[in-house]
Amino acid sequence: MNKAELIKTIATESGLTQTQANDALNALCKVVIDELSIGGEVNIVGFGRFYVAERAERMGRNPKTSKPVMIPATCVAKFKAGKTLKDAVA
The missing domain is CATH 1.10.1220 (Arc Repressor Mutant)
Incomplete structure (x- = not known):
């Protein structure tokens, strides 16, 4: 949709x-x-929760050269489904 x-x-x-x-x-x-x-969150009861999570700095690899690359820490938006949504999908 x-x-x-x-x-x-x-x-x-x-x-x-x-x-x-x-x-x-x-x-x-x-x-x-x-x-x-x-940095807040939005909680819609039964539907789910939108929130911000920190992603730690990590080591990655450049696919062209295969050399290691440091990927910096960042904040990402996440969604966790609520019980009503989980039950409807299952």
């Missing part, structure tokens, strides 16, 4: 217009991005 299909489905399920559904989806994305950018 792409973004356009998701917007259409949200509009159908909620009774909103597609423009309103698009605005709602964009607002949700903006809130999640803004919260994660300051």
Whole structure:
């Protein structure tokens, strides 16, 4: 499902217009991005949790030259599925 299909489905399920559904989806994305950018987390009970995790510095390998390369530490966005979502998928 792409973004356009998701917007259409949200509009159908909620009774909103597609423009309103698009605005709602964009607002949700903006809130999640803004919260994660300051190191916070967003927890939607039953659906899941968006959070920031630190990835440690590690040794990698350049595939062209096979020489070792140090990959610097970084922060990454992660998602952990909630119980309702896990049960629905299983």
